[in-house]
Amino acid sequence: MLNRRNFLTAAIGVAAAGTLAACAKEDGGTSGSSGGSKTITLGFSQVGSESGWRSANTDSVKSAAKEAGYNLKFSDAQQKQENQISAIRSYIAQKVDVIAFSPVVVTGWDAILNEAKAAKIPVVLTDRSVESDESLFVTLVGSDFTDEGRRAAKMLEKVLEKAGHKGPVKIAQLEGTTGAAPAIERAKGFKEVMDADHADDWKIVVSQTGDFTRAGGKQVMAAFLQSNPDIDVLFAHNDDMGIGAIQAIEAAGKKPGKDILIVTVDGVKDGFIAMSEGKINAIVECNPLLGPQLMEVVKKVHAGETVERWIKTEESDFMQDQAKDALPTRKY
Numbered sequence: 651m652l653n654r655r656n657f658l659t660a661a662i663g664v665a666a667a668g669t670l671a672a673c674a675k676e677d678g679g680t681s682g683s684s685g686g687s688k689t690i691t692l693g694f695s696q697v698g699s700e701s702g703w704r705s706a707n708t709d710s711v712k713s714a715a716k717e718a719g720y721n722l723k724f725s726d727a728q729q730k731q732e733n734q735i736s737a738i739r740s741y742i743a744q745k746v747d748v749i750a751f752s753p754v755v756v757t758g759w760d761a762i763l764n765e766a767k768a769a770k771i772p773v774v775l776t777d778r779s780v781e782s783d784e785s786l787f788v789t790l791v792g793s794d795f796t797d798e799g800r801r802a803a804k805m806l807e808k809v810l811e812k813a814g815h816k817g818p819v820k821i822a823q824l825e826g827t828t829g830a831a832p833a834i835e836r837a838k839g840f841k842e843v844m845d846a847d848h849a850d851d852w853k854i855v856v857s858q859t860g861d862f863t864r865a866g867g868k869q870v871m872a873a874f875l876q877s878n879p880d881i882d883v884l885f886a887h888n889d890d891m892g893i894g895a896i897q898a899i900e901a902a903g904k905k906p907g908k909d910i911l912i913v914t915v916d917g918v919k920d921g922f923i924a925m926s927e928g929k930i931n932a933i934v935e936c937n938p939l940l941g942p943q944l945m946e947v948v949k950k951v952h953a954g955e956t957v958e959r960w961i962k963t964e965e966s967d968f969m970q971d972q973a974k975d976a977l978p979t980r981k982y
């Protein structure tokens with residue numbers, strides 16, 4: 651996965667990518683309509699449609715590709731790595747100019763990325779990172795998930811203060827898809843702050859994956875409440891699992907946002923609606939509108955230009971009292 655330590659390796663990766671891109675440019679593409687330039691063919695493998703965030707991300711990629719005039723080949727992997735590998739292999743066979751994908755999990759990509767490299771097709775990661783040889787992809791366009799975890803812990807400090815909570819804090823964590831970058835890194839960032847500043851008072855009493863889905867969040871939260879009826883806080887790695895958990899909390903006769911304080915990540919409209927109803931206490935934003943940035947990067951990579959190793963997204967944090975004002979202007 652990318653971290654600050656790896657920026658040196660980045661320079662090498664970018665140089666290699668430039669070479670790949672230049673070769674791809676010569677090999678691929680069909681004549682476009684404007685001024686004799688080539689239409690870029692982009693093969694994009696999406697994780698699935700597990701959450702509101704994902705739907706917004708898919709819409710953003712599709713509309714930005716259209717806007718840029720690219721020939722987009724899109725496939726939905728239904729959260730299965732083998733589907734993503736097949737899609738990427740088919741993009742290689744079709745000799746697309748650039749491949750972009752949002753990897754469902756961090757491991758298991760080296761073989762297919764080496765196939766892309768052998769075919770001289772540059773690969774851009776979007777949204778999520780991988781644990782692979784870093785020369786096998788050009789860049790990552792996406793969020794700093796570790797920092798989102800840290801920000802969630804900082805928001806929880808504010809939420810607890812606002813609620814006047816004193817004494818030990820029993821935390822339930824709903825993790826994202828097992829092995830996915832946002833699940834690993836959000837948990838890591840949250841724990842970092844917890845270990846540094848709250849070793850004596852905060853404790854994660856239960857933590858399990860809800861696979862980033864509403865149904866998963868509901869089912870796992872119901873089980874949490876059975877085994878740990880005295881949970882004070884829920885940290886959900888995304889809004890959808892938080893919303894599912896709210897249903898389980900209400901079904902158990904408790905008040906979400908009051909009896910159990912809730913911090914989530916994403917900032918989708920439904921998350922903001924739940925927050926404006928007082929059911930979520932704080933949201934750490936993770937911006938899914940990556941399409942325009944991705945298309946810009948694809949254009950540069952295809953032209954053999956140098957791009958930054960990690961193109962990060964700008965994001966904000968929101969407390970419950972900001973929800974009503976922010977809701978009408980939410981874009982996703």
Ligand code: AHR
Pocket residue numbers: 700701702703704777778832862887888889890915916936
């Ligand atoms: O990779 C981004 C994460 O994936 C989002 O937080 C989550 O909602 C999605 O499914």
